[in-house]
Amino acid sequence: MSAIGRLLWVVLAAATALFLIAPLLVVVPLSFSSDSFLEFPPPGLSLRWYEALWQSPFWRQAGLNTLIIGAAATAIASVLGTLAAIGLWLAPLPGRRAIFALILSPMIVPVIITAVALTFAFAPLGLAASHWGLILAHAALGAPFVVVTVLATLSGFDRTLLRAAAACGAGPVTAFRRVMLPLILPGVVSGAVFAFATSLDETVVVLFLGGPEQRTLPRQMFAGLKDTIELTILAAATVLIAASTVLLVAARLLAARSARLAGGAAR
C-alpha cells in the first residue's frame, strides 16, 4: 500500500470511529455538568444529576425494573437458547434450517411488529402490563443471540467427547453437565451478555406492553424527554453505557478464561 493509501485508510478509520463514539463524547461530559442547560462544553462539573438520579423514586424504580426484567429475561433466554442450539446442532438436516430461521426471526423482524403482535397475544392471557409479559418478550428478543453464540461454540465441539463420556459411564445429563456445558460456556456467557444488553436498552416493546409499574430506564428516559429537558437523563444514559461496557469486558474475560482452561480445544 502506498503512503497516501495508508494515510487515507487511517483517516477513514478514524472518522468512522469518531462518528460512532461522538454521541458518547457529548453525553458523558454533559452528564457531569453543574448547569441545567444543554450547553456544550459544560460551564462547570458536578455530580448533581447523578444525585438527582439516585434520589428520584421514579428513576430508582426504573433502574430496579430494568435489572429484574433484564436478569429474568436473560436467564430464560440463556437456558432456552442453549437448549435450542444443542437441539439444532444434534438434529439431522431436514427442518433444521426452517427452525433456525424461526428462532432467529425476533432478530430480523422489526421490533415494532414483534411489539404489536405480543401486545395482542399477551392481552387475553393477562400478561399485558405485567413484569412477566415483559420478561417473556425480552427473553424472546434475547434468545436468538444465545442460539447464535452457542451454535458458534458448538461448531468447535468434538462430538466424540459425548461418546467418550458415555463410554466412561456418564448418562446424557451427566455428560451434558460435566463435559459439554463447561466447554460451551464461553458461548453461553457471551450470548447471555448480548441478551441482557438487548433487554437493557429495549424501548419499543416496553412502550407497548409495559404499564406504569413496568417503567424501565429507557422508558423513563423517553418519558423524561417529553416532560422537561433534564440532564438526569444524561446521567441515566451514562450509567447504561457504563453497565454495557462492564458487561462486554466481563464477557470477553470470561470467554478467554474458559478457552484457556479448555486448552484452546473448544475455541
Next chain:
Amino acid sequence: MTDPLVRFDRVAKSYDRATLVIPDLSFEVGRGEFLTLLGPSGSGKTTTLMMLAGFEAPDRGRILLEGRDIVGVPAHRRNIGVVFQSYALFPHLTVAQNVAFPLSVRGRPRAEIAERVARALAMVRLEGLGDRRPSQLSGGQQQRVALARALVFEPKLVLMDEPLGALDKQLRAELQAEIRRLHRELGVTIVYVTHDQEEALALSDRIAVFNEGRIRQIGPPQALYDHPRDPFVAGFIGENNRLEGEVVGRDEDGQLAVRLGGGAVVRAEPVDVAPATRRVLLSVRPERIALAHAEAEDLGADALAATVVETVFLGDHVRVRVRLADGGLVTVKRPAYALDARLKPGARVALAWSAEHAIAFAADGTEAARSPLAGHV
C-alpha cells in the same frame, strides 16, 4: 468356543435403510481374547465396533455380552471401555481428572478414586503428569491417558478403534508393545480395529478380516498368513505374488499342475478349487521363493526362468524384482547376507518354490468352470 464374552448373532446394519453396510454378521469373542477387526476402509469395522459399544443400533440380529442381549442397553450402562482414534480426552480436565472421570461418574469415594487413578497412570507410565492438561501432552502421551481412562474402571471388555492411527511409526511400535503388555497383565478382553495388517499380526490372538461388511476369514495370525481362504485374505495379509495360470493336471495327493502364461508348468496347493476349474490364481509369498543365478545351482526341473529387473537393498533383506517369460513381475525377498553378487539387473535367474507354498484359488467365474473343456485336460 465355550462361553464366549461377546457374540454377534446374524447382525445386520444399514445407515440409510437402503444399503446394508453389514448384511449378516456372526462371530464370537472369547474371554481374555485379543481380537482384531482388520479390513480396508469402509469395510464396516468401525460400524461393528460402534454397535458393540452401543453408539449405533443394529437393524437386525442380537449382540450378546456374557449371554445377555445388549442391543437395547444404552452405551453408558454397558460397562465397556472405549479408546478412540482421536483420543477424545476432555480438554477442560486435567490428566488425572480425565482418568478419574469413569470412577467419579460411578460415585466411587474420593480416596479410592485417587488411589486407582495413581495406579492407572503408573500402569501407562505417566506418573507425575496428572496435573497437566491434555493439550500439554504429546500424541503418544494423550493416547496413554485414553488407555488409562478406558481401563481404570476395570471393564471386562475394551474396544479400540485405530488407537494408534494418528501416531508415527516408532511411537506406534512402542504403544503396540504397551497394549500387548496391558492385555497380558490385566487379562482384559480387547476388540481392536485397524487397517494396518502388520499391527494386526503383532497384537492379535485372532484376526477377523473384513470386506464389504462381511468377515472373509477369522483365525490366528499365522493361520491367516499361511492358509488364506481366498485371494482377498491372501492379498490383504502380508505380501503376495499373484500369477495366473491354467490347470493342466492333478496328482493323487490333490496338488495341481498349473501352466503359467509363459508355458512353464508349476505345482500348487489348491484351496477350494472345484475339480472342473480351469483358470486359477496362484499366490506365492516373496520369502517362499528360492532364487539362483542361472549358472549357479540347479533348482530342479520345476524351476522358472526369469530376468532380474532390479534389486533393492533394505538392510536386513533384499527385494529382487524379476520378470518371467510371459512378462509378469515377481518379487522375491532374500536375506541380505545370502545374496549372490551376480544378481544385477539383466542377469538370468531361476525361481522355485515348494508346492505347498503356492496356493491356488479358482479364478474363473462360473463361465469357464462350466466349459465343456474343463477338467478334460
